[in-house]
Amino acid sequence: MEIKRNISLAQYTTLKIGGAAKFFCEVKDEKEIMEALEFARKKKVPVFVLGGGSNILMSDKGFDGAVMKIKDSRLNTRGSSIECGSGVLLSKIVSESIKSGLTGLEWAAGIPGTAGGAVRGNAGAFGGEMAETIESVKVIDMNDLGFRVYDSTECGFEYRDSIFKKNYNLIIISAVLKLKKGKKEEGEKKAKEIIRQRKEAQPFDFPSSGSFFKNPICKNKELIEEYKKDTGKQAKDKVIPAGYIIDVLGLRGKKIGGAMVSQHHGNFLVNTGKATAEDFIILSAIIKTRARNEYGVQLQEEVQRVGF
Ligand SMILES: Cc1cc2nc3c(=O)[nH]c(=O)nc-3n(C[C@H](O)[C@H](O)[C@H](O)COP(=O)(O)OP(=O)(O)OC[C@H]3O[C@@H](n4cnc5c(N)ncnc54)[C@H](O)[C@@H]3O)c2cc1C
CATH class of the missing domain: 3.30.43.10 (Uridine Diphospho-n-acetylenolpyruvylglucosamine Reductase, domain 2)
Known part of the structure; x- marks a missing residue:
C-alpha cells in the first residue's frame, strides 16, 4: 500500500x-x-x-x-444475502442484486457513493433506506483496533443516522444485506423508473453532494398547511422537505461566490465552477438563518463537514 x-x-x-x-x-x-x-x-x-x-x-x-x-470491493451473493466490502459502489450492489433476482434495493439506484458511506448515513430515497436491508455490519474500532460485528438491531439506524455516525472511531469494513427473492425484469423496471425520476427532479448540470440539508420536523402549523396547499401532499410526521422550505424562502438561484442553490432543486447546493468550501458555509448559514427567522425551522446539514 x-x-x-x-x-x-x-x-x-x-x-x-x-x-x-x-x-x-x-x-x-x-x-x-x-x-x-x-x-x-x-x-x-x-x-x-x-x-x-x-x-x-x-x-x-x-x-x-x-x-x-x-477501496474494498468484495461482493458475494449467497441465496438472498449479499456480503460487500465497504468500498463497493452502492450502484454496483443494486445492479448485482437485480441480476441475482433479488429485490429490496431498487430505491438506491442512482445514489453515488460506497456501501460504507451509505450504511453510516443510513442512505435512503423513494421510501426505502439502508436500515431495511442490513443484516449485520463489521467494523474496526480505531480506539483499540478491535473487530466487531453489529447485527441490525445494534446499528441504531434512524433517519440519516446510525451508531456508526455517532462514533467517529468505527470504520465500517463490510456489511451483509438481506434481500427478498424477486423477478429480475421487475427489478430492472423499478430501478430504471427510479433513475428516470431522479433525472427529472435533481440537477445534473453542476457538481453537488446530493441533498444538502436533512428534511426537518416542522412545528409551524401555517407552513405545514401551506405545504399541503401548494403540493397536495400531507407532511408525514410533520416532516417537510428542506427543498420546499428553501423554495418558499425564494432562495433558488441564490449565489455566494461559486456556490449556488440549484435552479432545479432547492435542497441541492451546487458548485458552479470555482466555489470554495467557505462559499458553501456562508450560503448554508444564510439559508439556515432565514429558515429559522421566517419559519422557526432549524435546518441541519446532511452533508458532513470535514477538516474545519
Ligand atoms: C447526485 C447525488 C444524489 C444523491 N442522492 C442521495 C439519496 O437519494 N439518498 C441519500 O441518502 N443520499 C444521497 N446522496 C448523498 C450520498 O451519495 C450518500 O449519502 C452516500 O451514501 C455517501 O456515501 P460515500 O461513500 O460517498 O460517503 P463519503 O461522502 O465518502 O463519506 C460520508 C461520511 O461517511 C463516512 N464514511 C465513508 N465510508 C465509511 C466507512 N467505510 N466507515 C466509516 N465511515 C465511513 C465518511 O468519513 C464521512 O463522514 C446523493 C449524492 C449526490 C451527489
Missing part, C-alpha cells in the same frame, strides 16, 4: 472542492486498513475515512492528517 503526501482532495469529492490531505492512501482490505491506522498512529495524525466523497464538504484547507480511501 502506497502512502502519498499532499494530495488534493477535490478530485475525490462529488462537489469538486477541498484542499490537500497531508497523507493519502487507498486501502483494499482489512490488512491495509490496519497498516494505514498504524502509520497514522506513528505520525500522531488523525484519520479520515473516505468513501465515494458524495456526502462531504471538504475544507479549503484540506485535512491535516491521513485520509484513507476505502
